[in-house]
Amino acid sequence: MGLTIAQKIIQAHLLSGEMTVGSEIALRIDQTLTQDATGTMAYLEFESMGIDRVRTERSVAYIDHNTLQSGFENADDHRFIQSIAKKHGIYFSRPGNGICHQVHLERFGVPGKTLIGSDSHTPTGGGIGMLAFGAGGLDVAVAMGGGAYYITMPKMIKVNLTGKLRPFVTAKDVSLEILRILSVKGGVGSIIEWGGEGIQTLSVPERATITNMGTELGATTSIFPSDEITRDFLRAEGREADYVPLTSDPDAVYDRVIDIDLSTLQPMIACPHSPDNVVTVESLKGTKVDQVCIGSCTNSSLLDMLKVAALLKGKTIKPDVSLSISPGSKQVLSMLADCGALSDILASGARVLECACGPCIGMGFSPNSAGVSLRTFNRNFEGRSGTADAKVYLVSPETAVAAALTGEITDPILLGEMPAIEMPKQFKIDDSAVIAPASLEEAKNLEILRGPNIKKFPDCRGQEDSIRAELVLKVGDNITTDHIMPAGAKILPYRSNIPYLSQYCFGVCDKTFPERAKAAGQSIVVGGVNYGQGSSREHAALVPLYLGVRVVITKSFARIHVANLINAGIMPLTFANPEDYEKVSQGDMLSIDGVWAGMDNGRMTLRNETTGEQIPLVCSFTDRQKAILKAGSLLAYTREQI
């Protein structure tokens, strides 16, 4: 039987396990990346493992999230990451050099290699045929130390593209269309491979927009073949030597095939507050817009920016609309400057922000009260922009420009003729903002520079054979890690200070949660389907751990978050019958006996002491996961192993 692209890469990196859907496999990881908001914690974890030098082929530490330095905290964390990177063999991408996924694609990604990153959009690398996964910081730390990365062998979904996109319809609209079809949980447990003759019309940045937003589907990752288009991109980056061709076998078997004719698509828009709340732009035409933001790891490539500049050229944005543009990397920004496109952008009235995540993670540029913000980003979760009552919509750069010029949601086709964009054959290569690690000899005497913002890692406690705890919080379906542990300019600087962060835990759902959880001592949280979707932030597990959460019971979990819960020693369990979710209420006293035996046989019984009901629960832990839960955390388990 033939293999899919992902199966081929998995086979070449398989350290243990069987390639049968649903079983745990261990993969050798070639490359890692971190960003600063998750990186500080990841490097503290790496450090505590006592390993001198990373054992990967390439590890890169990016600074791109926490770049608003309104106090010492972020600058201290950047300095910490820079010093630890230098000492332990990690390349350091300075603030201003760009968003991790964009820069990694440009300068480091290699087709056929495995990559894990402490950021959920790491699958962007699938745009050049990498098998790239988002993961919690601790998993990345273990991989940097040469340890395996464990995943559940996914199903394979193929999306077959035919035809060609019409002018003003873009890769972003393809992403939104697949979200409309599959929803934010439609990709859970699957790798999405993009193929068909239609992919020949998509350049690497367009492919990367699509693999980037595969994260919003809950997919394990997404991947394109590595072909002549990939080779052209790598050649333009001066890295043709990194090219390897990669396709699926003609007789590869997929669990599901979805056909999309690109020529039938139209501009799409995701409405508040979920990336799968997708309708056509046409259906919302005339809606007044206050703010437009162009950028993020989804849509900040040179191609995106050149299109934006060409559409803005000679025009001025509406006086009551505020437009921000953040190019994805220093390479993109300096090429825009060299060709004059930057002047066209500036002349239109846009505000050019630095090459970083910026407004995407609420790091500045929050909308006005109840403002309507159109963003070329990948997430529009409630409150994420920094303005609690803002209405955030997700669109393509073309639709974003149309809104900035007209002041309302407008089908970009009305902008007239799409200017032809000539992509340069050679990109401007300047790696001066990437600092190489020290030699082994030099590294010995290097000091790691720590600021006072770095606080102690929360104490872990192994799971016990019986648990009795109050249900302190019951939440609904599709709870994101932005609900559990919000980000934004005010809180993000404290990512290495769990006690401080804890005041904001579940703030979007219930501001009283932290106090109540602390008062309860130990507690249980209950959720609906796809609990923990979104970001890879392990803080969404570490902070509940700090507040005493021992068990989370849901109808289903998102992939990265469930791994983070286990890594933090919090036991994730699911209702055997989803309707039993109704049989527990916030404030009930719950208990589970026979946890050890239950972990082994996959069944436990939840006793609702308040109502007297007995509720069946299920779990399926591997031996490794059971050992982690008993040890209290992956860190404790890894130390035991070392």
Ligand code: MIC
């Ligand atoms: C995000 O887009 O939500 C983030 C911020 O990049 C996160 C990482 C984080 O929370 O630091 C992600 O996607 O993993």
Ligand code: SF4
């Ligand atoms: Fe940064 Fe936004 Fe991309 Fe996350 S989704 S890495 S915050 S640009």
